[in-house]
Amino acid sequence: VRSDAEKEEAMAAITDHMLPGRWNESRPMLAKELKATGILAVEIEHVATKVRSGPPVDDEEDHQLDIWAGVLPVATAIGQPLADQHVKPDQPVPASLQAAKRRFA
Template sequence: MSSLDKRQGKDLPRYAKIRQMNRGSYDRDLAFDILDKGMVAHVGFIHEDRPMVIPMAYARIGDKLYIHGASTTRIIKANGGGVPASLEVTLIDGIVVARSGFHHSVNYRCAIVHGTARLVEDREEQVSALAAITDHLLPGRWDECREMTSQELKATGVLVLDIEHVSTKVRTGGPVDDKEDLGTDIWAGVVPVVTAIGQPLAAGDVPAETKVPASVPAARKKFA
């Protein structure tokens, strides 16, 4: 852990501090890299005095994260005025297989964001956010689609989460077994976990001569 990490940690509110720093950091560039490579964000908020966690599509633009859902959903309707929220993205890189069940683990990279979520009311920002969310999974897809109608925009709510605090945790490497278990005939190691984009399956009404759009191979390259 660098001195910069220590100094940043002292300035954070308690809820944003990492309890154990052996795998953690406050490296914003690393956090942004994880966020940009993830597919699904789990968003936490309070609704009617109950903690709620919702998986959502998202995109990052600078120090802001955009999430969207139907304008009638709880997370959109209840949080429009600006409320505390958190967002987490985890990338799983491997299953760590040890000689003892106690020492099994996973190799992973995760980013945890704390901030304030508010409803996007400006139409231009809303459209830019929806384009970014679409292109996050399929780079360039927004420009391949027809323009959204006013009714579609009205039915879609967008929240922006201002990134106030961010932290990461990362585990790499093999199992950490007890010394007395080393060299035994129980298999140990790492089983890699990969995310891959498969072959696209066209909808039944797509004309046979219609080519697969450029956004599909772009997504395959991004998430390889």
């Protein structure tokens, strides 16, 4: 992505995907920040994925091996927002952070 307008549009889309409404809650980007940021646009023609759930499906002889097998659950969660030390004490937590907490709960 080469044009500044296209870069900014992409960054807004990425930001709002993770934290809906956050782009408009944030200050505008500085020119030096925009210049220092690169965005790569990739056209995807085909995507394949393999998804399964449950325990491993091992061959019977594998059950005799001295190797751990199992499932390691991975969770994504949004924790309690921690304000920067320079944020005014009465500054409310923005709606985008509250929305993200609900989204990832």
